[in-house]
Every structure is written in C-alpha cells, then in structure tokens.
Amino acid sequence: MQAAHSRQRVTLPMRPTKLVVRRLLNGLARLITGAILDVDAAQLDRLPLYGPLLIIVNHVNFLELPTIYPRIRSDLGIGFSKVENWANPIYRLLFNNWDVIPIDRDSIDITAMRKGFEALDQGRILFITPEGTRSHDGRLQQGKPGVVMMALHSGAPVWPVACYGGEAFIGNLKRLRRTEYHIAVGNPFRVDTRGERVTGAVRQRITDEMMYQMATLLPPQYRGFYSDITKATDDHLRFASPDQNNLPHLRVQ
Numbered sequence: 007m008q009a010a011h012s013r014q015r016v017t018l019p020m021r022p023t024k025l026v027v028r029r030l031l032n033g034l035a036r037l038i039t040g041a042i043l044d045v046d047a048a049q050l051d052r053l054p055l056y057g058p059l060l061i062i063v064n065h066v067n068f069l070e071l072p073t074i075y076p077r078i079r080s081d082l083g084i085g086f087s088k089v090e091n092w093a094n095p096i097y098r099l100l101f102n103n104w105d106v107i108p109i110d111r112d113s114i115d116i117t118a119m120r121k122g123f124e125a126l127d128q129g130r131i132l133f134i135t136p137e138g139t140r141s142h143d144g145r146l147q148q149g150k151p152g153v154v155m156m157a158l159h160s161g162a163p164v165w166p167v168a169c170y171g172g173e174a175f176i177g178n179l180k181r182l183r184r185t186e187y188h189i190a191v192g193n194p195f196r197v198d199t200r201g202e203r204v205t206g207a208v209r210q211r212i213t214d215e216m217m218y219q220m221a222t223l224l225p226p227q228y229r230g231f232y233s234d235i236t237k238a239t240d241d242h243l244r245f246a247s248p249d250q251n252n253l254p255h256l257r258v259q
Contacts, residue, residue, distance in 0.1 A: 024103065025081065027103050028081065028103050028104065029081070031076075031099075031100060031103055031104070032075075032076035033076075035072045035073075035075075035076040035100075036076050036077060038072070039069070039072055039073045039076075039187075041184075042175070042179065042184060042185065043069070043073065043172070043175070043184060043185050043186075043187040044184045044185065044186045044187065045073060045077070045187045045189070046186070046187065046188045046189060047073075047074070047077045047189045049189060049190055049191040050074070050077050050078055050079075050167075050189060050191060051079065052191045053078055053079075053080075053131075053165060053167075053191060054080075054131075055079060055080045055082070056080060056082055056129050056130075056131070057082060057126060057129045057130050057131045057132070057162060058126035058127070058129055058130065058132075058160060058161075058162040058163075059126075059130075059131045059132070059162055059163060059164075059165065060126070060132050060134060060153075060156060060157055060160070060162045060163070060164045060165070061131060061132070061133045061134070061164075061165050061166075061167055062134050062135075062136055062153060062164060062165070062166050062167065062216060062220060063133060063134070063135050063167045063168070063169065064135070064137060064141070064144075064146055064168050064169060064220055064224075065135035065137045065138070065139065065140050065141065066140060066141055066142065066143075066144045066169065066170070066172045066173050067140050067142060067172055067173065067175065068140075069169075069172040069175060069187070070135070070169060070172075071085065071087070071100075071104075071106075071133075072100070073169070073172070073187060073189075074133075074167065074169065074189060075104065075133065077189075078131065080131060082129065082130045082131045083104070083130070083131045083133065084104070084105045084106065084107065084122075084125045084130050084131065084132055084133070085104075085106050085107070085132065085133035085134070086106065086107050086108075086109045086118060086122070086133070086134065086135075087101060087106050087107070087108065087109065088108070088109060088110075088111050089108040089109060089110050091108075092108055105125075107121045107122060107125075111138060111139070119152075119155070119156070122134075122156060123156070123159065123160060126156075126160045126162050127160075132156070132162075134152075134153050134156065136149035136150055136152075136153040136213060136216065136217060137149055137150070138150045138152075141173075141230070142173065143173050144170050144171075144172070144173035144228050145227075145228055145229070145230030145231075146217060146220065146221055146224070146228065146229055146230035146231050146232050147230060147231055148213075148214070148217070148231045149213040149214065149216065149217040150213065151206070151209035151210050151212070151213045153213060153216065154197060154204075154209045154212045154213050154216070155209070157196070157197040157216075158197050158199070158204070161196065162196075163194045163195065163196050163246070164194060164195055164196065164197065164216065165191065165192065165193075165194045166191075166192035166193075166216070166219040166220040166223060167189065167190070167191050167192070167220075167223075168189075168190045168192070168220045168221075168223035168224045168228075169187065169188065169189050169190075170188050170224055170225065170228045171185060171186045171187045171188050172185065172187050190223035190224070191223070192219050192220065192222065192223050193219075193245060193246065194245070194246050195219070195240075195243040195244055195245045195246070196243070196244045197212055197216075197242055197243065197244075198242060198243070198244040199212075199242055200242070202242075208242075211239075211242070212242045212243075214232070215238070215239055215240050215241065215242055215243055216243070217231075217232050218232050218235065218237075218238035218239075218240075219240075219243070220232075221233075221235065221238070222235065222238075
C-alpha cells in the first residue's frame with residue numbers, strides 16, 4: 007500500500023476530456039460545499055492514493071458524496087448510489103463522471119457487486135455506506151453484511167471514515183449559517199475469518215466489528231446502534247502492523 011503522505015496523483019487511464027471534466031466537477035463540488043459547510047477534512051490526507059481499497063463511510067444524508075469524495079487526493083475513487091438517483095439530471099451528470107455505480111437496494115444486485123469487484127481489481131478506491139440508507143440524525147444504524155462480502159472476496163484493506171455535523175445542515179441553512187462538518191479517518195484492517203465458516207450470523211458479526219471501528223471515530227452521541235463500545239470485538243479484523251504506513255494499531259477499548 008502506498009504511503010498516505012505521498013503527494014503524487016494517481017489516475018486511471020481514461021479519456022483526457024473525462025478526466026478534465028471530473029476534476030472540474032470535483033473543484034466545483036469543493037467550492038459549493040466549502041461555501042455552505044465549514045469542512046474539517048485534514049484527516050483525509052491519511053488515505054492512500056490508490057487501491058485496491060475499501061472505504062466504509064456512515065450515511066447521514068446527501069452530503070457525504072459531494073463533500074468527502076472530491077476531497078480525496080486521487081482520481082481513482084468510485085462508489086455506489088441507489089439507482090433512483092439517476093432520474094435527477096444533476097446527480098446523473100455528477101455520478102456518470104464520478105463513475106458511481108447504480109445499485110438496486112431492493113434486491114441482491116449482482117451486477118452492481120460485479121462492477122465493484124472489477125473496480126477493486128483495477129486498483130480503485132471503492133466507497134461503501136454499510137448502513138445502506140440515510141440516518142438523517144447522524145446516529146449510526148446497524149450495518150448490512152454486504153460490505154463483508156466485498157471485503158472477503160476482494161481481500162482489499164478497509165479504511166473506516168466517519169463524518170458528523172451534517173445532520174444540522176438544513177436547520178443551519180434556513181438561518182444562513184455554515185455547518186461544521188467533521189471527517190475522521192481510522193486505521194486500516196483486512197477481514198480475516200481465520201478459517202471460520204462464514205454463515206449469515208458470522209457475516210453480521212463481522213459487519214458489527216467493522217461498524218464499531220467507525221463508531222470509535224465519532225463522539226458518543228453519534229454512535230447510535232453501536233453506542234455501547236464495551237460490546238465491541240475485533241476477532242475477524244486483521245490490522246496493519248504498527249510500522250506500516252506509520253499508523254498505530256487501533257483497537258477498541
């Protein structure tokens with residue numbers, strides 16, 4: 007994995023026109039979100055510039071994608087969004103240039119998952135929101151086990167990213183106030199079953215272990231379903247050794 011402090015930009019082979027449009031849209035998204043939000047995104051610099059890499063993010067509202075996605079220092083980002091969003095022409099423009107993958111949330115979308123695996127095979131950075139739907143209030147909901155399938159079958163390292171503050175956006179906008187938007191980045195791990203048979207119950211347990219890593223990045227009032235940190239385990243998570251990427255070994259206390 008490339009050291010996160012490198013300033014080199016890594017890109018996929020893509021048409022120059024699309025790359026220019028993509029970077030222009032990123033700049034516009036940073037400008038707009040920076041005008042309405044006071045974004046604390048310094049920790050995003052810890053993320054590697056290329057994959058294969060899974061980034062798990064909590065899903066508060068619509069702000070995560072235009073706020074976090076354009077602020078990573080790589081052109082390799084890709085993610086999922088519900089297929090209904092393509093009916094909106096603005097979303098369609100953004101998502102098509104950001105290579106966002108449409109996903110049908112009402113079924114097991116094999117096509118979307120295949121595209122996700124293909125992206126990881128290409129060395130891309132895949133964003134996943136394990137909760138599957140917006141919380142609106144910023145409190146964590148229980149994660150869905152699809153993220154475990156992506157992590158296990160790809161073998162890609164997982165970086166937890168948590169955001170908070172965006173739940174106050176609508177109220178602050180009505181008062182013409184900027185919203186403080188915080189982004190915290192945890193430490194990477196791989197999912198390792200250590201030979202255990204992966205049943206539905208085991209997949210959910212691994213999902214909860216991954217979500218607890220996200221919960222530790224949030225102030226207590228945002229931890230929601232994962233508010234009792236004493237219940238956290240990391241039996242199926244294999245962390246980077248302390249000397250890799252100059253990152254400490256994070257374990258839930």
